[in-house]
Every structure is written in C-alpha cells, then in structure tokens.
Amino acid sequence: MRIFLLIVSAIITIVLIFLLSTSLSISGSKTPRFGAFLSPQNGFWQNAEASNIDFNEKFTSARLDGKVDVFFDERLVPHVYAEKENDAYFVQGYLHAKFRLWQMEFQTYAAAGRLSEIMGKGKAFLEKDRFFRRLGMVSSAEQSLKTLEANSVTKSELDAYTNGVNAYVETLDPAKYPLEYKLLDYKPEKWTNLKTQLFFKYMSYELAGFDSDFEMTNARSIFSPADIEQLYPIAPDSLDPVVARGTTFQNASHIPKKPGNADSIYFHSSGISNSTLIPQPDKNNGSNNWAVAGSKTKSGAPILCNDPHLGLNLPSLWYEMQLSSPTLNTYGATFPGSPSVIIGFNDSCAWGVTNASRDVKDYYEIEFRDSTMQEYMFNGKWLKSTFRNEIIKIKGEPDVTERIAVTVLGPVMYDKTFPNVLKDGKYYALRWLAQDTSNELLAFNKLNHANNYADYLNAISNYQCPGQNFAFASKSGDIAIRQEGKFPAKWQRQGDYLMPGVDSSYAWQGFIPNSENPAMTNPARGFVSSANQLATDKDYPYYLAGRPFIYRGIIINRWLNRLSNITVEDMQQMQTDTYDVFAEMARPLLLRYLNQQDLSNDELSYINKLKEWNLRTDYNEEGPTILDKWWRRLQKEVFSDEFAKTALPMRTPDNSTLLEGLLRDSTFKFVDNISTPRVESLRQIVSASFKKAAKDLDTAKQSDYLIWGKYKNTGLKHLLNIPSFSRQQLEMGGSLNSINANFRNNGPSWRMIVQLSKDTEAYGVYPGGQSGNPGSKYYDDFVDDWVKGKYFKLLFLNKQEGQNSDKIKWKMTFSKA
Secondary structure, X not given: OHHHHHHHHHHHHHHHHHHHOOOXXXXXXXXXXXXXXXXXXXXXXXXXXXXOOOXXXXXXXXXXXXXXXXXXXXXXXXXXXXXXXHXXXXXXXXXXXXXXXXXXXXXXXXXXXXXXXXXXXXXXXXXXXXXXXXXXXXXXXXXXXXXXXXXXXXXXXXXXXXXXXXXXXXXXXXXXXXXXXXHHOOOOOOOOHHHHHHHHHHXXXXXXXXXXHHHHHHHHHHOOHHHHHHHOOOOOOOOOOOOOOOOOOOOOOOXXXXXXXXXXXXXXXXXXXXXXXXXXXXXXXXXXXEEEOHHHEOOOOOXXXXXXXXXXXXXXXXXXXXXXXXXXXXXXXXXXXXOOOOEEEEOOEEEEEEEXXXXXXXXXXXXXXXXXXXXXXXXXXXXXXXXXXXXXXEOOEEEEEEEEEEEOOEEEEEOOOOXXXXXXXXXXXXXXXXXXXXXXXXXXXXXXXXXXXXXXXXHHOOOXXXXXXXXXXXXXXXXXXXXXXXXXXXXXXXXXXXXXXXXXXXXXXXXXXXXXXXXXXXXXXXXXXXXXOOOOOOOOOXXXXXXXXXXXXXXXXXXXXXXXXXXXXXXXXXXXXXXXXXXXXXXXXXXXXXXXXXXXXXXXXXXXXXXXXOOEOOOOOOHHHHHHHHHHHHHHHXXXXXXXXXXXXXXXXXXXXXHHHHHHOOOOHHHOOOOOOOOOOHHHHHHHHHHHHHHHHHHHHHOOOOOHHHHHOOOEEEOOOOHHXXXXXXXXXXXXXXXXOOEOOEEEOOEEEEEOOOOOEEEEEOOOOOOOOOOOOOOOOOHHHHHOOOOEEOOOOOHHHHHHOOOEEEEEEEEEO
C-alpha cells in the first residue's frame, strides 16, 4: 500500500510539475506557465504597487556625461534637469522604460510583423504579421535609420535615448518584468535605434496608412464618372478649409502630366477588383488644433490649443514630461519609444499637430512573366524582380517564410500567396510615402529648440510623413499653421483607383515643393486652425488627394470668429464642446420631409425628443442616438439598391455627400430605389427610413442604450484587450462631429492649452496615467478628470523652482559612474 501511495504521489507531482511549467491551450489561447506566473518570488504578485510607493532613487552609469536631477510631481510627471542635453535624452529613455517598457516594445513588435513571435499560433496574428512585412515596415525603418544616423544631432540624441532604455532593462530580473511579459511568458529585448524608427513608421501607418483604392475601383466598375463625382466629390460644399477661402496661391511650379489613356483605361475601366476588406488603421484618427493671436485674447498673449484624436488605449499613447538642460527647456507629450517632446512648448513658443489626411498610398497592378514573379513588364522591357525573404517566428510553431517580390514601383503587397485580400489572381505593388527614407526626429528636435517663427519653419521643413498640420504660436506674437510633409504632385484623381503598373506613366512624377505647401501666418482674422478638413479650397493648384473631415472645422472656426477677449477658460470650454454642427444641418432636412401624420404615438415620442434636443451630444441626451439611427437607415435606403449590384466592398459615401446632395436637390439621383418599378420621392424615403429607425430605437430602449453615452460607449482598451486592464463605458459626451470628438475607442488622446504670456501658463490632460503598470494607482488616475473635461496645470519649472515646490514628491538622481 505504501508503494502504491508513493507511486500515486509521484504521478501527481510529475503532473503538477508539467502543468505548472507548461503553457496550455484553452479556448484557442495560450496560458502563461502557471508556475512562473503564480510564483511568489517572480510572478504577478510582484507587480502590485503600494499606494505609498517611494520613487526616490539614485542611479549611476558610465554612459552619462554629467549629473541629472529628476523631480517627480504629485501626478508622477518627471521634470528632468540635466547638465548635458544628451543626458536628458538618456534619462528620458530610462524613464520611458521604467514606466512604459512593455507598451513601447509591444508596439514595435506589431510594426515589425512579430506579433506571432510572442502571441503564438493564431491566424489573426500571422496575417497581421504578413501584412506589415509586406508593407515594408522593417526595410523602410532601416533605410530611414541610415538617414537619421547620418545626422550627428539626431544620432547622438537617439543613441543617448537607447542607452537610457537599456540602462533600465539591464536592471530587470524576472520579478520586475512588467505584468504583460509574465502573461505572455516572454522577456524584454535590448532596445535599438531601429525600434524607435519602427515606432515612427507605425505612426505613419496609423495616420497615413488608410486607403480605399480597391473599394473605389469596385465603385468605378458600377457607376459612371458623373455618378462617381456625386458619390465621392473632391471637396464638399460646406468646406471651411485650413487656409481661408479666397487666399491667393502661387502657380504650381511642378505640373504632373496625366497619361494619355487615362480617360479610357483609368476613369472608365469596367474590370472589378475582386477584393475583400483590407486591414486599415482607424479612419477616424484625426485631431483639432488652433492658435489665436494676442489681439483676440484678454491677456494680449497668443494661446495655442491641440487635442490629437487617436486610439484610446491603456497604457496611454502619451507620457508627459519636462526636459531641461543649458541648451533645452521643453515640456509636453512624449511618445514612449522616442526621444524629444512631440506636442508641447518651450520658453519661447508652442506647437501642436493634426493629421493632414492626405492620400500618399497607391497600388499598381504588376504584369509578371509567370507565377515565379522573377520578371515583370515595365516600360516595354522585362525587368528582374528583387526579393525579400522575411522569416516570421511563431511561438511554439515552425517559422514561416514570407517571400516578397519588389519592383520599381514598390513591394508586391498582394499576390497568389496572400489570398485573403485578393481573389482575382492579380499582383499589386504598393507605393507608399512612408517607404521613403526620412528623419522626423530632426523636426521634433528643432521644434523643441525653436525660439521664433523662422526656427519653426526650419524645424518642420525636415518633416515628411505622416503629413501634419503644424500649428504654432510664440511669445513674440506670431501665430501660424502649415500643412507639412512630402506630398506627391498628382493629377486629379490620381491614386483614387488601382493603377496600371506596366510603365511609368501612372507613377508619381515628383513632389510638391515644400515652399508651396498650404500655410497661413498672422492672418487678419486673428486665428489659425485645423481639424482634418481639406487644407485649401479649389484655388490651390495641386490635387489634395485624401478623405478629410469637415464638421469640426466648421464649428471651431465659428467659435473663434465669435470670441474676443479670449481666456484659457474659454479655450477649455471650447475644447470640450459637444455641439454637433452636422446635426444642426441634418435635423431640419429630415423633419421637413417626414410624414408625421403617419406615425404612431411611440414614433412621435422619438420625433418630439429629436425636436427638443439642444444639439449637444452630452452623455444623457437621447437626441443624438435618434438622429444617428435615423441617418444610418437613410443611408441604406438611399444607397443600398445601387450598391447591391455587387457583393464586393465599396467605399461608403461620406455623410456630407448625402446631406449636401439632398440639400441641393430633393430629387438627388440616388433617392429612387432602382429595384422597384415606381419612382420613390425623398419624402417616401425619409419616412420609410424613420419607420425602420424607430424599431432600432425600440430595441435600444429595451437594451438600455438609448441615451447617447451608452450608445457610443467610449472607452479605453488595454493593448491586449484585457477587460480588467481597460476602462470601458465612460460617462462622457461628444461625437465624431463635435470638437470633443470621441466614439468607441477613439478620441482626444492629449488635450493641451498654452498661453504664451511672459510666464507661460499651460494646462493639459490625457486619458490614462503615467505608469503602464495595471497594478499602480498611476495607471489610469487621469481618466476621470479627462472624462469630466478637467485640466491639470502643467508645472513648467526651472530647477530652483522644482527644488522648492510643494508639488514635488520624489527625486531621482543620475550621475556618471
């Protein structure tokens, strides 16, 4: 019996050892090794952070050239004071790693197409990795790194930053690994300069990676050129551009030539690209920025405001800090993974950015000699392809090799080995601006050091991709905005559709000269602004390819035209405003054509709520939900019959297209349902759409999401989509058409207001916290204030003020070993 019990005990012990040391597959996902994860010495218990944690620390490194003092204020924002500027970047890297290591490294894994390496077997991860490998993220980052390292300023800055990251990584043992490493059962890598460039390329994808070439090509195969112009107009009627209407532009110095066969082949092609949906960044990634001159402010000093709208994630995209040395003093939002302040201010000026929403990503159909893709036709000759063999490692599985053909027009994004995006057997090469070598870090380095308008212009002239609207204000009184980037000079509609790639006639023919980019400086109206709308009206001599927004720009300029004696408090109120100008235009139209006499009492109750609505998209309002449901149903009633001609994806016309089409003409061509024998009127379509929307609203009411805040469900999602590490169902208002633009997991990722008075007065907030550790009280401690529209006063202190401030709670000292 004793032997039997010993055998049973041994078997149980062996099984437990196996279970505790092995990752198990549960519901298609891999668990961490439970033994390591639950270990009291090294497991997740070690990530619980005491509420009274002491961040005081002394650190020495042979990589430092002098002493650095870091004062942390009560919000855990570091104020870095270095004797040498490069040491400030070293400490920036160290602090980014200390508080955000997993986040910054995970993002570079995604950019490099390496998620399978840490996430394991899974089609979604592998397909995403294949997508980013084909996009050329790594090779593009490698080429841009050569440019960056050829510049002594940016090389020394990035070298110092990377050394700082690695100085922290070298202090880690498994017990100190951020929690996500333990969950996914892997360990941090050594940081490299390439990883920072990968992060910049990933931001290019997020902000300049959206395209609709395949969807537009499908639309072109169904609709006439005249229909296309109605469905997808180049510029909406209600556009209030970045550069004010009536501005005189110089004649184009570089005029691209449209191919002679474009009218017959490009604009009238009947071939349908048999595509499925292509991975896309969030098309709602946008932003607001504006600067008002001292002539419009109560203090007489310019005020600059910025709130970039990006994915709402935890840990937050941003990390707030001050960097100071004898040659530098700047404060603002930084990217974990990159040195310098990205959006912020210094002793002399402030700057902020919004996305230019320009199309710098085009596809070309390649004619290969055969399926080996060894040769392709170009300009009447068979040219040799080059190849990239990308090794994708998969955790616990054999490696996968992605063989990518490269042509003079770019890498072949889609071929027969990548069938989930194309079914027609064709080959498409990608020409994307982010593939070009560039040095965006130099632009931010120079902005951090800028003293005046001339410095601002010099700084942003180094910026290429993703194109941005750089707003600027200085203590000398200047305000300006400039759409900066490297933009291809295109003939009208070039790149809106898939293009022939058998010769150079459809290739980019050059770039718009930097001096001809849209810009405004010290305008008579006393302000500049942007909100992802088109930069100019039709008088600009170049084609502004892209898919811009319009309604936030309208309400921003309405505010700024109306206001005088502006205060910081006015700007805070404006930046969090929830008024919906699209609803202001759409509601009268819908009510005008609704047959109210045919409505039931329940349906009338919805209409009465819509009529009484104040057009603010506040959390408890029901009006915006009613309008949204109705508008979505109207879009289907108007367009679904024409779009039913194909099961293939097509770009949905913008809200402004339908609204302006109906405002111009109640007999708008697409109102009639072509699948019925009769001719429907707008009144019939509007009434029918409301009847259907009313049923949707009944369902929403029964499910308790009729109020707008619950319906739009704004939240912050952890990068691994772990619910307990996320903050969902936030009680906040706003809409995609409001200045306070948010919906689902997209919204203002950093709100900043800077008054450039003698003593700079600045305020800011972002949805998150300084720590990336879900076990820390500093992980999400800004979220509630952000939701409520509150701001923190930003402590822009000199070193002596920092030493004496009662807002400073901890001190870290760095010195040379």
